[in-house]
Amino acid sequence: MSDYTPLSELGEFGLIKRIKEKFELRNASSVKGIGDDAAVLEPQEKQLVVTSDMLLESVHFDLTFCPLKHLGYKAVAVNVSDIAAMNAKPTQITVNIGLGARFTVEAVEELYEGIRLACENYNVDLIGGDTTSSRAGLVISVTAIGEVAKGEAVLRSGAQVNDLVCVTGDLGAAYLGLQVLEREKQAFMANPDMQPELENKQYIVGRQLRPEARMDVVYELKELGIKPTSMIDISDGLASELMHICSQSGVGATVYKDNLPADGQMLETAVEFNLDPITCIMNGGEDYELLFTIPLSDHDKVKNHPDITIIGKITEASEGVNIANKHGQAFPLKAQGWSHF
Amino acid sequence: MSDYTPLSELGEFGLIKRIKEKFELRNASSVKGIGDDAAVLEPQEKQLVVTSDMLLESVHFDLTFCPLKHLGYKAVAVNVSDIAAMNAKPTQITVNIGLGARFTVEAVEELYEGIRLACENYNVDLIGGDTTSSRAGLVISVTAIGEVAKGEAVLRSGAQVNDLVCVTGDLGAAYLGLQVLEREKQAFMANPDMQPELENKQYIVGRQLRPEARMDVVYELKELGIKPTSMIDISDGLASELMHICSQSGVGATVYKDNLPADGQMLETAVEFNLDPITCIMNGGEDYELLFTIPLSDHDKVKNHPDITIIGKITEASEGVNIANKHGQAFPLKAQGWSHF
Incomplete structure (x- = not known):
């Protein structure tokens, strides 16, 4: 020393x-x-x-x-x-x-x-x-x-019925990265001679340890001439953040399970930990991706964007906040969110 | 419960x-x-x-x-x-x-x-x-x-030779308030039935527990048409703060021991704890009074102000930072400051 x-x-x-x-x-x-x-x-x-x-x-x-x-x-x-x-x-x-x-x-x-x-x-x-x-x-x-610039700030409260709901990047990886790190820590504590098994976990562990703020997408949306109607970053989990947008905008929303962006390593690891990948995506948190809504008329500008996925649409408040499967069945979302206390 | x-x-x-x-x-x-x-x-x-x-x-x-x-x-x-x-x-x-x-x-x-x-x-x-x-x-x-307003911010670096050095309020009380609280805590831990002896200590204990920022003086200086040439708040102790002003302004300073503002309860308590009151004033810290310098030409505007005391003057850097007694003897200041590590 x-x-x-x-x-x-x-x-x-x-x-x-x-x-x-x-x-x-x-x-x-x-x-x-x-x-x-x-x-x-x-x-x-x-x-x-x-x-x-x-x-x-x-x-x-x-x-x-x-x-x-x-x-x-x-x-x-x-x-x-x-x-x-x-x-x-x-x-x-x-x-x-x-x-x-x-x-x-x-x-x-x-x-x-x-x-x-x-x-x-x-x-x-x-x-x-x-x-x-x-x-x-x-x-x-x-x-x-x-x-x-004055008038350019985007709040949580501006989402309109029929807007598209979009997210950047992929979701759930940071949460599974944490599960891997916790597992390796337990193994290390049981046997300090072991080496951590992080092969094929680099991406999800990196998502946990060194997240990036999506400033790149903020600048790109500006270049595309898109001003989101509402926006929030995903720190607590997609479900919880979507509920913030809906309650503050006075609207409902439906997201489509099959549209949720997932990384392959995240999916494999979810299976390995016997966790439902959709739960990891919806409630994992700490991804620091952006969740935002845009007018339907901007659809063509984002539909092929590699870092933006359209995951749903804004509805009337009376319809609630739902997740729908490919058969069109909708289930009310639960925000498990995070509770520190 | x-x-x-x-x-x-x-x-x-x-x-x-x-x-x-x-x-x-x-x-x-x-x-x-x-x-x-x-x-x-x-x-x-x-x-x-x-x-x-x-x-x-x-x-x-x-x-x-x-x-x-x-x-x-x-x-x-x-x-x-x-x-x-x-x-x-x-x-x-x-x-x-x-x-x-x-x-x-x-x-x-x-x-x-x-x-x-x-x-x-x-x-x-x-x-x-x-x-x-x-x-x-x-x-x-x-x-x-x-x-x-643009151009009105006062930095630590603007003190000029011949400026007057001023402080607000009185100094050393917060430090002695802490000594009293620590003593009563020890007494309480030794005998949980005792009641704390805080009689005649209200002022100094209050200075420790609930200090005030001197926004009142900031507003009054503005009304008096005075813009300090340099200013700093006294969190670590007068000696340490004066040295910041001198080093950042490239000047020296002399403060006069007899001019330092002291509260009676502070002085009594210093004697009680066998502490040198001047050391408490110079190095006690946590008083959150303001130390500032003003041009000599502003002397008359502050000389009778009840909350402002002129404690010294700014000198050439080569003269160093000194404290002088009534016989005109000057001693270099030592900033005991505070070290958290």
Whole structure:
């Protein structure tokens, strides 16, 4: 352990200085970043969107299988995902971190390297935050700010009857990735000499450990001339998110079981774990894909898009929120969602 | 305990709904608050300032003597204090909270009642955040946003040679309040039947448990036609904050021991604890007063202000940062500051 530097040797100001050196400001609206009582922004005539999410050790992540670099990346990505779901462009983040005494300078730098990579990929500026010790586990709290032209923000509440319901990417993989990681952890604890069996699980494990916010699709929809009528990101599971859109828009919806986008590795693994793949897709969560609705007239613009799948349609509120099979039978959706308490 | 509601009975969405009902939006720039993937702001032509701070149980507060309502208030106030130090007006906050399973709905409501009171006092809108469970202690992470006209933000870096160094209020009391609370906690643990001895300690204990951000002084300086050349809030201690101003402004400073503002209860308690009052003032921290510099020409505007004390002057960098006694002897300042690691 002699190659590692204890945090106490560097101190808080030393740590902040070291972090600051590795981050640059990319956005014109970031007038002043780290280094004063607060950062200064100049959003000009834009509207801003603001979101904040906190990840806690043993609740949201398990350091026995989650590399710190991925965790740093994920903490940013899940917040950018909320910015994407507003149809906005992320511009700034603040990051508060609580670190246990066992953390070395090198470990903290790994974490910030993941944060830096995410800032680079999403073109976001780290403008401030707080680094403190924690008597408990690792705590990461991120606030993300984004910009959107006035009138361009997309809320959950704008879905209209007859709109198409679309999702990006595929669903359920992050949940099954977590099942695999948990299984390997149990096996490792029973026998520390074993090597984790992650062959043919790379995709789903990657979906769990290092999700991406779908900013690419936000930009592509703009290029296609499509403004979604409503949008939400899928953190808790498709069923729960669809219910948010329906209740806030005052509409119903039907999604078609056969249209739900699934990855092959996810399907195989569901069978292996004796889980219903549709349940994993509907309630798995943590996929950080986008669920959105568009006018029927935009159908042709998305029908062949490789990253967008039309999974259903918006109906009258009185019809409820349903999932239909190929025989046309519809069943009311249940949001198992997630309950932390 | 049957009068208390476990959090699991309400669930996360139920809790958010209950919180949301108690908060209203006051600022024109808050277009949409809680309830979507992100809040929407419209700052118009203003610049924004953004700051974020996290409070962790057993590191920043001790629930054995810190009432939840005060804690909620403090979590907002310490962030507003950073906004004040930028010469800005606070407008929005996001609050992320991690709660242990032992928390009841009633306890969470106490915490949010403190947050609500602070929002009311500082005219701030709660626009979002995250409520999650914590396996560790209570975690509160707040991000505050403020508005300032372009060119009106005050940084740490603008102090000029010959400027006056000023502070608001009095210093050292929050630190001694904490010493009293710690002593009473030890006494209580040794003998749970004892009653805490807080007579004649109300002021200093209040300074520790429920500090106020000095927005009043920010508004008064504006009315007096004074724009500080530099400003910082005193969270870590006067010595440490003065050194930040000096190093970022490229100047030195001398403060006069006899000019340092001290409260009588603080002085008495320092003697009682066998502590040097000057050390408590210089390094105690957590007072959340403002330290700022103004041009010498503004001297008459502040000299009789009841909440502002002129404690020294800015010098050439080569003279260093010193504390002088009444005989004119100067000693280099040491920032003991605070080190969490």
